[in-house]
Amino acid sequence: MEHVPVEMIGNILSHLGSARDIVIASATCKKWREALHNHLHTLSFKSSDSPLYHEVTPNRLEILITKTILQTRALQCLTISMDDVHEFSGAPAIAWLILVNPKIVVSDSHASMELSRSSLKDFYVEPFGLDKFILEADLLENLHLKNCTFEVFELFGKVKVLKIDDVSVIHLDIGENTENLEIVDVSNFTIMWPKCYHMISKASNLHRLRLWGVDFYDEDEVVDMETNSICFPRLMNLYLSYELRDGVLNYGMQGFLFW
Amino acid sequence: MAKTPEPKRTISLKPCDGDVIEVSPMIAKQMQTIQSFIEDDSFIATTTIIPLPNVTAFQLSKIIDYLNYHSNSKAVADNVKESTKKFDEEFLKELEHDKLKELLHAANYLNVKEVLDFLCQAVADLIQDKSVKFVRKFFGVVNDYSVEEEEDIRRTHAWAFEGVEED
Numbered sequence: 001m002e003h004v005p006v007e008m009i010g011n012i013l014s015h016l017g018s019a020r021d022i023v024i025a026s027a028t029c030k031k032w033r034e035a036l037h038n039h040l041h042t043l044s045f046k047s048s049d050s051p052l053y054h055e056v057t058p059n060r061l062e063i064l065i066t067k068t069i070l071q072t073r074a075l076q077c078l079t080i081s082m083d084d085v086h087e088f089s090g091a092p093a094i095a096w097l098i099l100v101n102p103k104i105v106v107s108d109s110h111a112s113m114e115l116s117r118s119s120l121k122d123f124y125v126e127p128f129g130l131d132k133f134i135l136e137a138d139l140l141e142n143l144h145l146k147n148c149t150f151e152v153f154e155l156f157g158k159v160k161v162l163k164i165d166d167v168s169v170i171h172l173d174i175g176e177n178t179e180n181l182e183i184v185d186v187s188n189f190t191i192m193w194p195k196c197y198h199m200i201s202k203a204s205n206l207h208r209l210r211l212w213g214v215d216f217y218d219e220d221e222v223v224d225m226e227t228n229s230i231c232f233p234r235l236m237n238l239y240l241s242y243e244l245r246d247g248v249l250n251y252g253m254q255g256f257l258f259w
Numbered sequence: 260m261a262k263t264p265e266p267k268r269t270i271s272l273k274p275c276d277g278d279v280i281e282v283s284p285m286i287a288k289q290m291q292t293i294q295s296f297i298e299d300d301s302f303i304a305t306t307t308i309i310p311l312p313n314v315t316a317f318q319l320s321k322i323i324d325y326l327n328y329h330s331n332s333k334a335v336a337d338n339v340k341e342s343t344k345k346f347d348e349e350f351l352k353e354l355e356h357d358k359l360k361e362l363l364h365a366a367n368y369l370n371v372k373e374v375l376d377f378l379c380q381a382v383a384d385l386i387q388d389k390s391v392k393f394v395r396k397f398f399g400v401v402n403d404y405s406v407e408e409e410e411d412i413r414r415t416h417a418w419a420f421e422g423v424e425e426d
Contacts, residue, residue: 015383023419027412028394029403064418
């Protein structure tokens with residue numbers, strides 16, 4: 001196997017997924033190390049992968065994740081899942097993105113983060129907390145936020161899959177580019193209905209919409225669905241479970257359902 | 260076998276150690292290396308035989324088997340997933356480690372993404388939770404680090420090496 005192309009090693013490492021296995025395997029020789037640096041496209045840190053993630057302090061955990069990510073230059077899919085690790089925040093760990101990409105602007109390194117990373121395709125983070133998070137990624141296809149807290153979250157890009165689970169966002173802005181949205185999956189979330197409506201109303205390619213355990217919060221604004229009825233010609237799967245605040249929304253949802 | 264809208268045209272592939280194997284254009288298309296042959300202007304499907312000096316008949320037929328099975332079972336109901344899983348397991352069971360690695364090379368040479376991803380996953384599964392020594396032995400990799408360099412790596416990434424059983 002001495003003639004294994006380094007790209008293929010990168011592919012094997014990527015299929016390992018777990019950061020720990022990747023670090024061990026990449027220590028075999030210089031070529032494998034190079035594969036980690038230049039050809040690794042998938043990397044994940046999951047608290048279930050290693051008991052060690054529970055043993056170190058959150059601070060040290062953030063450092064080791066950051067250090068590992070910093071060694072990679074071709075990453076497309078990053079998963080950080082530390083849901084049961086107390087006081088962990090993914091924020092410092094993805095600060096590497098800022099370091100490797102000069103396009104990123106940071107106004108306040110702790111509270112605010114602006115991110116543009118062209119090669120990133122999948123983005124999954126849990127938990128994650130920031131005052132302001134601006135993500136700009138042209139190639140981003142999958143965005144999955146779980147157990148996150150933001151005051152402001154803005155996304156510029158053309159995501160296909162948007163999953164939001166147990167996230168608190170006061171200001172959510174997905175921009176105007178929602179025509180590529182194919183799957184929207186929102187659970188345990190308080191939705192500002194007019195905003196949400198505005199956001200997904202242009203998603204003409206939507207084929208799966210799931211709003212589960214959501215709470216509609218309407219800033220006493222009446223949603224007039226008759227003049228703005230939504231049309232999703234490709235919608236195949238619709239799952240809804242929500243609590244109604246008052247009759248206004250009931251009416252709104254009706255308009256929404258009878259497209 | 261009623262539905263064959265494809266014109267009666269097969270691609271002839273000649274492995275290094277056996278007779279010519281005919282494949283459908285649909286299968287050939289998935290092999291990037293073959294595809295670039297086909298796209299060449301001088302290629303005439305009826306007469307040209309594509310030589311594959313780096314691929315054995317066994318490897319070629321394994322790859323074709325995989326592609327055939329998976330292209331037939333695509334986009335069908337859930338119960339097919341079970342049988343696909345079974346097929347994949349059987350497929351790997353017949354391969355010893357050496358053959359698996361050689362097949363990986365063949366898939367890489369033919370540049371057939373679906374098989375390549377599948378085999379990379381299979382190899383990754385084998386080296387999961389294993390020590391550096393195991394990975395070296397498995398791939399026949401010669402350690403080209405100096406003692407100091409290797410120690411340095413282990414020290415910087417001490418977190419990853421904790422609790423790994425050396426064998």
